[in-house]
Amino acid sequence: REVVDRLVEPLLGGVYAGDAYRISLRSAVPQLFAEARHHRSLTAAVRALQEKTARAQQAGPVFMGIEGGVGTLPDAVAESVRRKGGRIVLGERAVTLGARGTERQWRVDTESGRTYDADQVIVALPAAPAAGLLRTAAPMASQELRGIEYASMALITLAYRTESARLPEGSGFLVPPVDGHTIKAATFASHKWGWIAGENPGLTVVRTSVGRYGDEKDLGRDDADLVDVARHDLREATGLDAAPVASHVTRWQDGLPQYPVGHTDRVARIRGFTGRLPGLALCGAAYDGVGVPACIASAYAAVDELSGDASGRTELEANPVQSLHGGAGE
Template identity: 45%
Template sequence: MRVAVVGGGISGLVAAYRLRQALGDAAELVLVERRERVGGILRTVEIEGDPVDLGAEAFVGRRPEIPELMGELGIAEQLVHPAGKRPLVWSEGAGHPLPERTLMGIPAGAESVAGLVDARTLAAIEEEPNRPLTWVRGGDMSVGELVRDRFGEKVVRRSVDPLLGGVYAGLADSIGVRAALPTLAAALDRGAPSLTRAVSEALPPPSTTPVFGGIRDGYGVLLDALRAAADVKIEIGTAATRLTRTAKGWHVDPVGDVDAVILATPAPVTAELLREIAPEASALAAGIDLASSAVVALALPADTALPDNSGILVATGEPLRAKAFTLSSRKWPHLAARDVALVRASFGRFGDPAPLSWSDEDLISAAVEDLTTVTGADIRPLRAVVQRWPGGLPQYAPGHTTRIADLRSATADLPGLALAGAYLDGVGVPACAATGTKAAARITDHLG
């Protein structure tokens, strides 16, 4: 039995590992990866002698997938949690504590955003429950449209955009309520009479469990463990270029004939590979936009006077080029113990891909200048590393959940073919891992 996995990001590697678990030693597993390395948007490099992540650096620790995988793979001792420091929002030229008790920055009351927005906006939030709300049950709209109408523009730009920017590299206007905030959509579907009420219903109960987790020596540890456990033949520098059906299964160029195939590729590549065999599904995948971004990792002298916050998110419209800073050495206790202070600056958002074309020097200067502005510290990098992520994040636009449901039905009758990836059930690493597991289960069922 021969199975191909196309794409060596976390989705593809988890799929390969789950296939190995289910199919046993005899199955021949081949994974093709276009780049010269596996990991996709997970990439760990050494900076000043220690591992640093240049793509994802955390995961939602309240979801089970990654801690469970780490346990299964024998690397549970690598699980770390942030120190619990609060980020700042940079708005109107000053840092403000990130509002608490919000749903992706949408407050359940004016007090959450006091100090961040003006008195008029606070009054509008207080009044909001008294204004009739129109929401089409089962419908969708952009988060920006909903929040702007109910709470005003300043809440969108200063509270919601910075948080959505961190997850999707998108803005409130490019992200749909139903896919990004399913519990909010559910509360609105149930007939919540106001946004204030819907957010209160949708907020998870307060909890002392850390929201995020991380891997002490970087995501590279998880990638290595998955590779070893999957025992999969990996062909790097090899792009799958065409997928066709055969009498018994599938033909993947340049892998050859296989009994089953998992496409763990970004949406546009998946669209291209599905074009001949499932044109409707292909068109649906092709309609998913991507956002590009770049990360500049800075190693600074350990005594650099950084604020005691986990990061600084930049409100929309500020005259800065960076969109966010992760003050990694403040955020993670295990990084605080290092000889250098680590900071990650993020650039680029959906609709603003310009920073991707800047030179390394320009990105590094912009990171240093903007970090100086937001911290007031003397920023003198010992080392700076630039990583570009073209098309790294799919945009969950309004209607995304329906699009994905349609895409799944349009591929449901293709036996031995399964999809995984960040455009399906969430962009976070745990959601991607879950799609890999689900895809492997579909293939295992098919192969009996």
């Protein structure tokens, strides 16, 4: 139990903002799940997976990010769509999705009263709004989607004068819940990502996270209180006692989907229901992985489904995408 509480829990909790005692091995660490089915112990499965990884000699860093921050990705995607003649409608919340029974087989109604007709629709929403959108077209899928739970969290970003911010070696640390602290993780962002250090000379940026599934009471604190708590826990962990020159709190309400035991089967049922409806597909973090690479792979697989090529989905199920990101604290 100590291994779970002090190693597994902070690692899985750091990525999924979840509870290691609830998270599905099959859904969260599918590569290890596959190996575990062929070995007599989990330790043997881990060793086999390590050997495979060593033989593959995967190049590149342990963690990957996007220069300028992940927020630049949707802007780049939008620009690419526009360059290719696509149209992006902003500020229009879709409220219902219905089948037309005509050549343009789908109708999307928006909150403003506008209607959009489409040959094909990909629903790339979190589970709850997706459930609302599909309640008429695919009621059984909608019911299953409502069963997917989410965790909320807050990120507290602190900027220090570099000369007063002495930090340990490394890119950050994770905090086991059994330690009784409020923050769940800390990332020494200026150490981890070169572009942050380059854009902020003379400053050291540290990011901490608060909140995970089943432990969201501290999210009720105001921003100033969260900053104070983050500073307190950083001081106890690293000795950093300087006052930050700037701080910012970002709150993610229902930001990370949870993958408990049975999640893979739930996703299969959802896709079984929507798969009976031509021209409709689903993708996103609620299904195949919470990281950006997994979401991109999920989107490509959805496009393949609509084009009549199931190989993308089959490949994704056989070889799930690993997320080389820093976890919920990023």
